[in-house]
Amino acid sequence: MKIQRGVYMSGKFHFSPRENRAHEINWREWGEEAFKEAKEKEKLVLLSISAVWCHWCHVMDEISYSYKPNINFINDEFIPIRVDNDKNPDINKRYNMGGWPTTVILTPKGEILDGSTYMPDKTLYSFLAKTSRYYRLHKRKGSLINKKEMKNTESTLQKTNDINEEILTxxxxxxxxxxxxxxxxxxxxxxxxxxxxxxxxxxxxxxxxxxxxxxxxxxxxxxxxxxxxxxxxxxxxxxxxxxxxxxxxxxxxxxxxxxxxxxxxxxxxxxxxxxxxxxxxxxxxxxxxxxxxxxxxxxxxxxxxxxxxxxxxxxxxxxxxxxxxxxxxxxxxxxxxxxxxxxxxxxxxxxxxxxxxxxxxxxxxxxxxxxxxxxxxxxxxxxxx
CATH class of the missing domain: 1.50.10.10 (Glycosyltransferase)
Structure with missing residues (x-):
């Protein structure tokens, strides 16, 4: 007889069921308030897209987001936002970097500077430090440009009443x-x-x-x-x-x-x-x-x-x-x-x-x-x- 399955009562910002320190990051919800705060404080936004079922999302919480230097650096230098992929498919569609977990660095206007999927603890720290330095340098020069182009998620649908055999072929x-x-x-x-x-x-x-x-x-x-x-x-x-x-x-x-x-x-x-x-x-x-x-x-x-x-x-x-x-x-x-x-x-x-x-x-x-x-x-x- 199988032991009864457990049901994961997921919280707002909790994705791994195992003990970790990711909750020490001051996560915000996606919304106008977070981006307004980023603009007022002249900080970049760290967007984390995760899923409760995702193994590597759990690992990133348990290792990368539990690494104390990362926790401190994120809280000091970024406005961290956490999004559930399944509950926010529109945000995931726009910003996903090719898998989960996704970590994206955004300007206060929501423009992508850089992003990646899973990163080990020290790799994440290096990534954050480089992106932060880049932002400070180019912000002072007034020449900030995207390192990665925004993904265009809008599609134009051609309406037709007929699906003919040529289309099917x-x-x-x-x-x-x-x-x-x-x-x-x-x-x-x-x-x-x-x-x-x-x-x-x-x-x-x-x-x-x-x-x-x-x-x-x-x-x-x-x-x-x-x-x-x-x-x-x-x-x-x-x-x-x-x-x-x-x-x-x-x-x-x-x-x-x-x-x-x-x-x-x-x-x-x-x-x-x-x-x-x-x-x-x-x-x-x-x-x-x-x-x-x-x-x-x-x-x-x-x-x-x-x-x-x-x-x-x-x-x-x-x-x-x-x-x-x-x-x-x-x-x-x-x-x-x-x-x-x-x-x-x-x-x-x-x-x-x-x-x-x-x-x-x-x-x-x-x-x-x-x-x-x-x-x-x-x-x-x-x-x-």
Whole structure:
């Protein structure tokens, strides 16, 4: 019998469940007040973007942000702001440096001077010192320029009423270029699921595209048979650091598993092959046992990475405390789960799946909907945001 999982009651600025000194940094929330303070004090902004499920975010808190010289230097020379990636996807989209944790140095106007992902303690100190010196020098000269260009996150969408075969053929060609014919999936490494692409492939399979059918079979089989898939508890880890799906990053996300549940159910509809049904049932098993809050009926957001726990043999893992769960309830991710469970009811003919979907939907309508403003992004500790 597995020891009951723990639920991580995440605080405003706490990301690692283990003891650390990152809280000694005087973190501010993202907002006008912090940037106003930076302008008045003529200080740079240190923006930290983290996630509760992210292993290297935990390490950075425990080492880099617990290193006393860094704590003192940040508090003296910067206005430190801390942002949760999942709760602030807009900020993450604009400022992320290619992964988590992200550390970005901003001017009081929000312009990027420099940034990086994980940095060890002394590397971080050197990075901060160099950026601070650069800012002081160029501020005096009146010639401050960005060391890295601002990332343009705005996209222009061309509206059209028709999606013709030519457009689909061009998409097919682009997918074919990036398809990994040896191990399935797209690109080399690190390798993510690219669920939207998988969904498109299934759509094309229903249109009798034989080459698309081979791609989706190769990919879904490789994922299900790889270490990216948790045979013991069901569900999928977030991504693989290797091309062959053999070394995963061990966090598990509601978003990923809800999307993949829908994909494997569609593939079972398409092929009637039991292996896809079994994978889908395994995902449901994982979500029910680990992410579903039986009291509220909604789904929690994620489960933290724990390489040691997942490296254990099955019989040893059963007696260990499972990685912590982030108890934040994200509206969009829950909507994905509701959609997937509704499909599970339709495909697998199990009324229990529909009941779970209905309870989660009822929770969102009751707690995350406002007639004037629409849907809130997330719900935590009886508060909407």
């Amino acid at each position: 061009n998409i097919d060609k682009a997918i074919d270029i990036h398809f990994d014919s040896h191990f399935g999936g797209f690109g080399v490494e690190p390798k993510f699921f690219n669920v939207e692409t998988l969904d498109y492939l299934i759509f094309r399979c229903f249109n009798k595209k034989e080459d698309m059918f081979k791609m989706i079979i190769k990919t879904l089989d490789a994922m299900a048979n790889g270490a990216i898939h948790d045979d013991e508890e069901g569900g999928f880890f977030r991504y693989s650091t290797t091309r062959d799906w053999s070394i995963p990053h061990y966090e598990k996300m509601l978003e990923d598993n809800a999307k993949l549940l829908d994909i494997y159910l569609k593939m079972f509809q398409l092929t009637s092959e039991g292996k896809y049904e079994n994978t889908a049932i395994g995902i449901i098993k994982y979500m029910n046992n680990n992410l579903l809050d039986t009291k509220s009926g909604a789904f929690y957001g994620s489960q933290a990475a724990d390489e040691y726990y997942y490296s254990l043999a099955k019989e040893d893992r059963r007696i260990k405390v499972a990685p912590l769960i982030d108890n934040t309830i994200y509206t969009d991710w829950n909507a994905m789960a509701i959609s997937a469970y509704t499909r599970a009811y339709y495909v697998l003919k199990d009324a229990n799946f529909l009941s779970i979907a209905q309870r989660a939907a009822t929770f969102l309508i009751k707690n995350c909907f406002n007639e004037e403003h629409g849907m809130y992004h997330y719900y935590i500790n009886q508060a909407q945001k």
